Amino acid sequence: MSALLEVDGLEVDYGTARALDGADLRVAAGEAVGVVGESGSGKSTLGAAIGRLLPRQAVVAAGTVRVAGEPVLDLPPAALRRLRRQRLGFVFQDPIASLDPTMRVGAQLRLVLRAHGRDGRESPGGRDGGRGGADVAFHLARVKLDDPRVAAAYPHQLSGGMAQRVAIALAMAASPELLVADEPTASLDSQVREEVLNVVFALARQAGTSIVWLSHDLPAVARRCDRVAVMYAGRVVESGPAADVLGDPVHPYTAALARSAPAVAVPGVRLEPVPGRPPVLTGPSPGCAFAPRCPFAEDRCATERPEPVRVGAKDVLCHRAAELEVIA
Amino acid sequence: MNRTARVKRSRRLDPLSLAGLGCLLLLVLVALGSLVHAGGDPDAIVGPRLRPPGPGWWLGTDNLGRSMLPRVMEGVGTTLLLSSAAVLVTAALSAGFGILAGYRGGYLNELIMRVVELLYSFPAIVLAILVAAVAGPGQLAAVASIVLVTIPLMTRLVRAAAVAVAERDYVTAAAISGAGLPRILGRHVLPNVAGTIAVQGTYALSVGISVEGGLSFLGFGVQPPQASLGVLIRQGGTYMMAAPWLIIGPGVVLVLAILSINVLGDGLRDRFEPRETRSLI
Amino acid sequence: MRLLLWWAGRALSSAVTLLGISVLIFAALRLMPGGFAETILGPFATPAQKAELAARYGLDQSVFAQYGHWLAAVGTGDFGTSMISRQPVAAELWARLPVTGRLTLFAVAAAVLAGVPLGVLTALRARPGGGGAAGRLLSGLGVSVPEFALGSLVVFVVSRYGLQTSGYLLPAAVLSIFAISATARTTRDAVLNVLVEPHVTAAVARGETPWFIVRHHILRNAAGPVLTLTAYLLGGALIVEYLFNLPGIGSYVVQAVGRRDYAVVQAGVLLAATVFIVMNVLIDLLVGLVDPRLGRRA
Numbered sequence: 080m081s082a083l084l085e086v087d088g089l090e091v092d093y094g095t096a097r098a099l100d101g102a103d104l105r106v107a108a109g110e111a112v113g114v115v116g117e118s119g120s121g122k123s124t125l126g127a128a129i130g131r132l133l134p135r136q137a138v139v140a141a142g143t144v145r146v147a148g149e150p151v152l153d154l155p156p157a158a159l160r161r162l163r164r165q166r167l168g169f170v171f172q173d174p175i176a177s178l179d180p181t182m183r184v185g186a187q188l189r190l191v192l193r194a195h196g197r198d199g200r201e202s203p204g205g206r207d208g209g210r211g212g213a214d215v216a217f218h219l220a221r222v223k224l225d226d227p228r229v230a231a232a233y234p235h236q237l238s239g240g241m242a243q244r245v246a247i248a249l250a251m252a253a254s255p256e257l258l259v260a261d262e263p264t265a266s267l268d269s270q271v272r273e274e275v276l277n278v279v280f281a282l283a284r285q286a287g288t289s290i291v292w293l294s295h296d297l298p299a300v301a302r303r304c305d306r307v308a309v310m311y312a313g314r315v316v317e318s319g320p321a322a323d324v325l326g327d328p329v330h331p332y333t334a335a336l337a338r339s340a341p342a343v344a345v346p347g348v349r350l351e352p353v354p355g356r357p358p359v360l361t362g363p364s365p366g367c368a369f370a371p372r373c374p375f376a377e378d379r380c381a382t383e384r385p386e387p388v389r390v391g392a393k394d395v396l397c398h399r400a401a402e403l404e405v406i407a
Numbered sequence: 408m409n410r411t412a413r414v415k416r417s418r419r420l421d422p423l424s425l426a427g428l429g430c431l432l433l434l435v436l437v438a439l440g441s442l443v444h445a446g447g448d449p450d451a452i453v454g455p456r457l458r459p460p461g462p463g464w465w466l467g468t469d470n471l472g473r474s475m476l477p478r479v480m481e482g483v484g485t486t487l488l489l490s491s492a493a494v495l496v497t498a499a500l501s502a503g504f505g506i507l508a509g510y511r512g513g514y515l516n517e518l519i520m521r522v523v524e525l526l527y528s529f530p531a532i533v534l535a536i537l538v539a540a541v542a543g544p545g546q547l548a549a550v551a552s553i554v555l556v557t558i559p560l561m562t563r564l565v566r567a568a569a570v571a572v573a574e575r576d577y578v579t580a581a582a583i584s585g586a587g588l589p590r591i592l593g594r595h596v597l598p599n600v601a602g603t604i605a606v607q608g609t610y611a612l613s614v615g616i617s618v619e620g621g622l623s624f625l626g627f628g629v630q631p632p633q634a635s636l637g638v639l640i641r642q643g644g645t646y647m648m649a650a651p652w653l654i655i656g657p658g659v660v661l662v663l664a665i666l667s668i669n670v671l672g673d674g675l676r677d678r679f680e681p682r683e684t685r686s687l688i
Numbered sequence: 689m690r691l692l693l694w695w696a697g698r699a700l701s702s703a704v705t706l707l708g709i710s711v712l713i714f715a716a717l718r719l720m721p722g723g724f725a726e727t728i729l730g731p732f733a734t735p736a737q738k739a740e741l742a743a744r745y746g747l748d749q750s751v752f753a754q755y756g757h758w759l760a761a762v763g764t765g766d767f768g769t770s771m772i773s774r775q776p777v778a779a780e781l782w783a784r785l786p787v788t789g790r791l792t793l794f795a796v797a798a799a800v801l802a803g804v805p806l807g808v809l810t811a812l813r814a815r816p817g818g819g820g821a822a823g824r825l826l827s828g829l830g831v832s833v834p835e836f837a838l839g840s841l842v843v844f845v846v847s848r849y850g851l852q853t854s855g856y857l858l859p860a861a862v863l864s865i866f867a868i869s870a871t872a873r874t875t876r877d878a879v880l881n882v883l884v885e886p887h888v889t890a891a892v893a894r895g896e897t898p899w900f901i902v903r904h905h906i907l908r909n910a911a912g913p914v915l916t917l918t919a920y921l922l923g924g925a926l927i928v929e930y931l932f933n934l935p936g937i938g939s940y941v942v943q944a945v946g947r948r949d950y951a952v953v954q955a956g957v958l959l960a961a962t963v964f965i966v967m968n969v970l971i972d973l974l975v976g977l978v979d980p981r982l983g984r985r986a
């Protein structure tokens with residue numbers, strides 16, 4: 080089966096800083112994939128690259144991104160816009176800032192619906208051709224915003240959770256095939272988080288939309304996603320079915336991450352954080368970027384770049400994957 | 408290889424800004440040259456009246472038969488001298504008031520910002536005219552006008568920078584560890600607002616040249632026989648039809664001076680206060 | 689409601705500024721050569737007139753009382769008498785208002801119709817780092833030519849080629865060039881600032897066209913700084929009137945400084961500052977209507 084999203088060997092530099100160092104990611108249709116990693120591991124860069132939304136100073140040094148077979152990084156502008164409009168949806172970290180501050184929520188939603196009407200694509204609930212209030216109310220109700228005052232409010236009058244639901248409604252209005260959510264709940268209170276995530280996953284399931292959820296939180300991701308990809312220093316070091324990655328990690332970094340996660344901590348057992356800090360790359364890493372922090376590192380780990388190894392249902396980026404699999 | 412080159416470029420000024428700097432230095436050289444009459448005596452009558460540029464008078468002669476070259480050089484000198492003197496005064500006052508307002512806050516901040524807003528409420532040339540009316544036309548009026556026109560913006564920006572610095576941990580730490588106020592302001596705050604002062608000082612210089620020119624053009628700034636760029640343009644206006652070179656020379660130099668300073672200011676701003684350029688469309 | 693409160697606060701603070709300006713101008717008036725009586729009446733006043741003035745303005749009283757009397761007179765539109773024409777200054781200014789008004793209105797229209805689109809276009813073309821040296825040079829040139837230099841150039845070119853120099857077309861054109869280049873630059877900066885906001889990224893991510901984004905998400909967000917600029921055109925109007933010998937308020941005040949007709953100078957400066965401040969308040973109101981966040985910032 081050909082995947083909906085295929086990222087292959089993507090390398091992205093910001094001036095001298097290397098944000099992605101050969102990242103691979105595969106997402107099938109209808110699947111929810113969680114991408115986890117520490118701050119600076121390149122999650123946002125990967126997410127932005129999927130829609131070719133990288134800032135101008137970012138340079139793609141190598142690699143490809145395909146969405147439904149289309150080469151995102153090489154499309155002409157009009158085709159790129161069509162792809163974004165019809166197949167992709169994005170939700171960002173700061174919900175209030177990602178809405179136009181000078182426009183009421185209803186007007187913003189209407190604007191988006193009208194654009195989809197022009198495409199000749201009927202959005203769900205679009206009984207009156209994307210013109211009127213019924214449509215707006217329908218799309219707000221889908222994200223559990225039933226209060227009619229929301230449509231008349233400006234973004235700064237909403238709470239973070241409400242604003243994020245509006246942003247989700249905007250992104251999902253056209254029922255995209257792939258939704259990229261970059262830490263959509265990072266700026267929200269913990270009670271609101273679950274509600275917002277419920278809304279996202281319910282809507283996506285209903286519309287058959289695949290999800291790429293970028294997050295810091297391995298257990299939370301493992302709970303909701305079908306598959307998990309763990310990033311370290313600009314590469315995906317381990318990916319596979321969520322239960323396998325969290326419950327049976329092979330890569331030493333994933334293992335340390337899984338052990339230190341509070342959700343799996345057993346009372347009385349000491350948390351084991353990963354000692355050391357992630358590297359700041361200024362070019363391709365000569366070997367495995369995790370080697371300096373790795374308790375299992377050998378000589379070749381510092382000099383030889385690891386290639387993905389198939390271990391069970393997972394892809395692991397480690398020279399000693401086979402041996403470690405046995406240990407685990 | 409490529410990578411290191413990119414870093415170096417961002418630390419240095421870009422070529423256009425360097426060109427601006429070069430142009431400005433050249434003008435300063437010209438001004439210095441005028442002190443020793445490098446282009447000739449600006450008051451000497453060297454030939455027939457209103458002659459177009461030619462040997463002996465490379466920028467033409469004026470209505471009295473004086474060569475325009477030394478007069479323009481003297482004009483550059485006067486204009487640059489008055490403007491930079493005024494900008495130095497502005498920089499000193501703005502640094503003092505801005506840091507005081509930003510770091511001390513309270514009623515002092517309130518008072519200083521009120522006065523600044525007051526001055527901000529006059530269009531530049533209107534303020535200059537009021538100054539000229541009180542002080543009487545002359546160099547003092549020109550300098551005072553430039554100071555009053557440029558001080559509000561610089562004080563505001565210095566204050567904003569000082570507020571940002573005052574909130575930083577190391578300043579708080581210095582204050583807690585008992586460093587005196589002058590020491591904190593001198594050692595910690597001033598170096599951090601210096602970039603703002605440099606950038607704004609550059610822009611202020613170009614505003615100053617423009618204000619001096621405008622005021623002298625109206626007849627309220629520098630008074631003849633002393634030459635300044637504004638005076639020369641005013642005088643040239645009378646004979647514009649017969650002798651356009653009288654106005655073209657000083658006009659070009661004036662625009663060149665302002666332009667090169669503005670370009671340099673943009674370069675300095677990008678270096679000291681880089682702003683985010685994350686834009687997608 | 690919030691917006692209303694914010695606006696009331698803004699109006700109040702402007703009133704305080706205006707009061708400050710009146711103090712400044714009153715002080716300037718007393719500093720001017722010749723003293724207060726001569727400033728108001730001119731040098732040829734009879735002793736009787738002077739005595740009458742002294743009584744009316746309370747010149748025998750304290751400075752504060754004098755300021756009060758002066759302020760009261762100014763407040764009722766009594767700016768004294770022009771020394772040259774022996775006419776009330778207020779009437780003279782009123783007669784010249786249409787010239788200045790027409791000139792500035794024309795320039796404002798040009799700024800909005802040409803300057804704003806130009807600024808938007810150059811902002812969208814701008815690339816970080818370079819922007820093209822030529823582009824930077826050109827846009828720099830726009831703000832580096834002072835009004836009086838460009839005006840002189842235009843007068844020269846026009847009279848050289850025997851074109852019509854009277855009328856409002858040329859002065860309006862000169863002022864408009866300024867308005868356009870200044871507006872273009874301000875618009876450019878404002879748009880560049882909006883361009884990096886996350887909501888623009890979000891719109892790009894939704895696959896909107898650049899033109900659509902500019903129209904629906906950028907123009908309104910960038911309106912504030914651009915509107916504010918129109919208030920600065922007053923100074924340019926003064927130079928242009930003087931240059932083209934137009935009988936407007938600006939040239940009148942310039943002449944008055946030359947002739948030491950101080951009653952006119954104080955009235956002109958006070959008027960300019962007042963118009964400037966009132967326009968700023970009105971513009972703030974407009975911007976507040978356009979950008980609902982302002983009410984919150986108060």
Ligand SMILES: Nc1ncnc2c1ncn2[C@@H]1O[C@H](COP(=O)(O)OP(=O)(O)OP(=O)(O)O)[C@@H](O)[C@H]1O
Nearest residue numbers: 093096097098117118119120121122123124125134
């Ligand atoms: N606009 C930019 N300019 C320069 N460097 C950048 C830029 N954006 C990101 N980087 C660098 O690229 C690397 C990866 O950043 P990215 O934002 O993709 O990481 P992330 O995993 O999303 O981190 P976080 O969890 O903090 O969001 C970091 O080292 C960061 O400093």
Ligand SMILES: [Mg+2]
Nearest residue numbers: 122123124261
């Ligand atoms: Mg991120």
